[in-house]
Amino acid sequence: MDHVSVWLGAFLTLGILSFLYKDNPWYKLCEAIFVGASAGYWVIVLWWDNLVGKFYEGVGDDPALWVGMILGVLMLVRLIPKVGWISRWPLAFIVGATSGFWMMNYLGSNIIEQVGATIMPLLSTQVGAGFDAGVWMILSRLVVFVGTFTGLVYFFFSKEHKGAFGTTARVGIFFIMITFGASFGYTVMSRMSLLIGRIDFILGDWLGLIN
Amino acid sequence: MSTRAKELVALLAIVVLAVIAYIRKVGGAGPIEFSSTMSVVVICLIALSLLWILVLTIKGRLIGRRVVFIYVGVAVSLPLFMSLTQKVSPSPEVIQLYDAITELPEGSKVLISFDYDPPSAPELQPMAESIIRLCMQRDLKVIMMGLWPQGPQQANLAVEKVFEDTAITNKGLKYGVDYVNLGFQTGNEFVIQRMGSSFESMFSTDYEGTPYQELPLVRNVKNFSNIDYSVNLSAGFPGTVEWVQVAVDRYGVQLGAGNTAVQAPQMYVYLDAGQLKGLVGGMSGASEFEDLAEYHGKGTKYMLSQSFAHVVVIAFILIGNVAFFLGGRKSALKGQEP
Amino acid sequence: MRREIPLLITAIVGIVFVIAYFIPHWPFGKMSGWFSDWFSIVQGCAIILGALNLMKLSLIKVMDRKEDWGYAAVIIVTFLIVVVSGAYEGEEFRNPGTSFDWLYQFVYIPLSATMFAILAFFVASASYRAFRARNFEATLLLIAAFFVMIGRVPVGYTLSSFMPEGWYLSDLASWVMNVPQAAGQRAIMIGIGLGIVSTSLRIILGLERSHIGGGD
Numbered sequence: 212m213d214h215v216s217v218w219l220g221a222f223l224t225l226g227i228l229s230f231l232y233k234d235n236p237w238y239k240l241c242e243a244i245f246v247g248a249s250a251g252y253w254v255i256v257l258w259w260d261n262l263v264g265k266f267y268e269g270v271g272d273d274p275a276l277w278v279g280m281i282l283g284v285l286m287l288v289r290l291i292p293k294v295g296w297i298s299r300w301p302l303a304f305i306v307g308a309t310s311g312f313w314m315m316n317y318l319g320s321n322i323i324e325q326v327g328a329t330i331m332p333l334l335s336t337q338v339g340a341g342f343d344a345g346v347w348m349i350l351s352r353l354v355v356f357v358g359t360f361t362g363l364v365y366f367f368f369s370k371e372h373k374g375a376f377g378t379t380a381r382v383g384i385f386f387i388m389i390t391f392g393a394s395f396g397y398t399v400m401s402r403m404s405l406l407i408g409r410i411d412f413i414l415g416d417w418l419g420l421i422n
Numbered sequence: 423m424s425t426r427a428k429e430l431v432a433l434l435a436i437v438v439l440a441v442i443a444y445i446r447k448v449g450g451a452g453p454i455e456f457s458s459t460m461s462v463v464v465i466c467l468i469a470l471s472l473l474w475i476l477v478l479t480i481k482g483r484l485i486g487r488r489v490v491f492i493y494v495g496v497a498v499s500l501p502l503f504m505s506l507t508q509k510v511s512p513s514p515e516v517i518q519l520y521d522a523i524t525e526l527p528e529g530s531k532v533l534i535s536f537d538y539d540p541p542s543a544p545e546l547q548p549m550a551e552s553i554i555r556l557c558m559q560r561d562l563k564v565i566m567m568g569l570w571p572q573g574p575q576q577a578n579l580a581v582e583k584v585f586e587d588t589a590i591t592n593k594g595l596k597y598g599v600d601y602v603n604l605g606f607q608t609g610n611e612f613v614i615q616r617m618g619s620s621f622e623s624m625f626s627t628d629y630e631g632t633p634y635q636e637l638p639l640v641r642n643v644k645n646f647s648n649i650d651y652s653v654n655l656s657a658g659f660p661g662t663v664e665w666v667q668v669a670v671d672r673y674g675v676q677l678g679a680g681n682t683a684v685q686a687p688q689m690y691v692y693l694d695a696g697q698l699k700g701l702v703g704g705m706s707g708a709s710e711f712e713d714l715a716e717y718h719g720k721g722t723k724y725m726l727s728q729s730f731a732h733v734v735v736i737a738f739i740l741i742g743n744v745a746f747f748l749g750g751r752k753s754a755l756k757g758q759e760p
Numbered sequence: 761m762r763r764e765i766p767l768l769i770t771a772i773v774g775i776v777f778v779i780a781y782f783i784p785h786w787p788f789g790k791m792s793g794w795f796s797d798w799f800s801i802v803q804g805c806a807i808i809l810g811a812l813n814l815m816k817l818s819l820i821k822v823m824d825r826k827e828d829w830g831y832a833a834v835i836i837v838t839f840l841i842v843v844v845s846g847a848y849e850g851e852e853f854r855n856p857g858t859s860f861d862w863l864y865q866f867v868y869i870p871l872s873a874t875m876f877a878i879l880a881f882f883v884a885s886a887s888y889r890a891f892r893a894r895n896f897e898a899t900l901l902l903i904a905a906f907f908v909m910i911g912r913v914p915v916g917y918t919l920s921s922f923m924p925e926g927w928y929l930s931d932l933a934s935w936v937m938n939v940p941q942a943a944g945q946r947a948i949m950i951g952i953g954l955g956i957v958s959t960s961l962r963i964i965l966g967l968e969r970s971h972i973g974g975g976d
Binding site: 484485487490491493494495498508509510511513514515539540541571572575608609612615616618619672687688690691693694704706709725726728729731732733734735736738739741742743746 | 781784789792793796797799800803854856864865869872873876880881883884885887888889890891892893902905906909910912913914915917918921928930931933934937938941942945946949
């Protein structure tokens with residue numbers, strides 16, 4: 212890493228960190244550079260990989276790619292107010308493709324598989340615990356079942372949460388709170404890890420104070 | 423002196439200190455390392471200062487946010503100078519991924535998908551290095567690819583790091599025969615779907631432009647049925663969720679995952695359902711895997727800072743709650759800026 | 761026709777993907793392949809649209825000398841520098857040693873990584889000032905967070921090493937993650953999945969039309 216590169220990296224890193232003191236011109240400058248650089252980066256990546264790599268180099272073998280390019284150009288027409296309505300066609304294509312693909316993926320992986328994984332360990336020795344399962348394993352599977360069921364009951368807002376239904380929903384909230392607490396803990400871990408990476412750059416790569 | 427003048431003086435002091443440290447570095451001076459005694463003294467001083475903050479908070483004087491920021495900065499920075507070691511206790515899901523790799527017979531093909539970019543590297547790069555190193559140690563064939571544009575570059579950096587180990591270099595591993603980098607392909611989850619029928623349709627050349635059929639390792643790899651185990655290193659979309667939904671549930675791929683800590687809690691659901699065969703979550707997961715693989719990289723090095731940071735955050739939460747319960751709810755809810 | 765054609769496009773594309781899930785062979789496999797390639801191309805054009813819009817807004821700010829117009833000028837200049845360097849380097853733009861790669865390594869990465877890293881400070885500050893065990897649910901959330909934060913780092917094992925095996929803080933954190941956390945997470949996942957499936961079905965069947973806009 213040469214001197215200019217490492218000092219530039221340090222200047223930009225400290226500029227963003229200066230926001231911890233207060234909003235200031237140094238931070239605003241770094242933020243503006245970030246916005247411009249991000250936009251430029253993604254334009255270049257998608258230009259070379261999607262438009263040149265996929266369309267320009269592939270259209271000779273597969274003329275059907277012209278349809279994709281026409282849809283893409285129609286997307287750009289959004290900038291012209293008089294004919295901007297045509298951009299609905301590529302948008303409709305994007306929404307349709309995403310809906311169709313995601314519908315089956317989420318149905319299979321996130322619903323059917325998950326319901327099966329919740330119930331089957333209680334009913335079958337082929338899934339999860341066998342007949343040699345200890346008390347702790349059996350209790351854990353029951354907790355998973357109760358937690359999933361009560362959590363789903365909580366999210367059912369078409370019926371008022373009263374009586375036995377309300378109590379079930381309340382148990383569900385407890386499990387969801389545990390989930391949020393665990394997510395918070397992991398989020399702290401993740402942010403701290405990223406901060407450690409930057410501090411390692413500042414103290415190690417830039418100032419040479421640590422190994 | 424006005425506030426502005428003080429700020430400028432502070433900024434000037436930081437610049438001067440940075441220049442001195444930089445000149446020191448360029449001059450060849452080594453890193454600073456605290457002895458064990460010094461490390462313990464520093465820890466005790468920080469603990470005492472936290473106790474002092476607890477006392478102040480109980481008295482109704484909440485400390486300013488900048489003091490909290492300083493504590494976080496200190497908690498993350500100072501351990502990097504310390505030479506203390508900690509015992510790492512691998513969790514079952516990390517052991518599961520380790521076992522899945524070590525149980526593969528020699529010559530098995532492992533597909534590793536690098537679905538992250540450099541900002542997520544502090545968490546995922548240590549995992550990548552130790553997984554690749556383990557595969558190469560056990561004579562497994564490694565096929566790398568990426569659904570994120572910078573993924574394949576991270577793969578190359580990981581391989582370079584692994585080859586710094588003479589034990590691996592002495593094996594005489596050859597690119598294209600023992601390991602290969604297929605590069606990046608745009609299309610997100612659609613790429614995984616097309617790989618289900620043909621890898622070559624998505625990766626007609628490797629990262630360096632060599633045609634697929636000229637690479638001995640992959641020329642007979644038609645699709646996922648020719649892969650023995652897959653690992654996905656993911657920082658977001660597209661990532662592990664898409665790999666599970668398409669590769670695992672449609673094509674029956676055996677998949678392990680390494681995720682950033684933000685994503686990891688969601689993956690326990692897939693782990694419980696058997697859709698994932700092993701999970702390494704965040705930097706702590708990376709250090710656990712390094713411990714199992716007997717390789718001490720950055721995951722292990724950073725864990726002391728991670729421990730300190732967590733303790734500081736927990737301490738502040740406890741201090742705030744102690745004040746809330748002892749100091750009266752109303753006064754504790756009001757923040758007092760310095 | 762301005763509304764009917766987009767609805768027809770959505771329906772056809774969506775139905776092809778659904779059928780291709782069950783029948784991946786010709787013609788549905790081929791059609792889903794085409795659609796996924798077109799998706800990538802449209803994605804490329806969409807980002808160009810976004811970038812052009814950003815430049816348009818920034819340019820208006822500069823020309824009208826609105827507040828902080830200087831930073832808008834910085835946005836434009838940085839964008840042009842990155843785009844010109846990427847265009848100049850050609851298809852090998854991300855290879856190490858290129859000007860684009862230098863900009864990515866020493867401009868984009870420090871900024872992007874630090875933007876995420878700075879959240880660590882705010883998480884700690886917010887935890888100190890606002891994270892209160894006001895009721896049972898909040899207490900449960902806090903306890904789960906404690907177990908996970910302390911159990912997932914080596915200091916958790918150190919603090920609980922006097923406990924019998926299987927009862928270390930790390931073991932408890934593992935149990936929390938694999939059992940109650942997974943249960944709650946699964947409930948959320950199934951709920952979201954049901955929402956996605958029903959919304960996708962409504963979109964494909966043309967019952968949900970918000971994506972094609974209102975008016976004409």
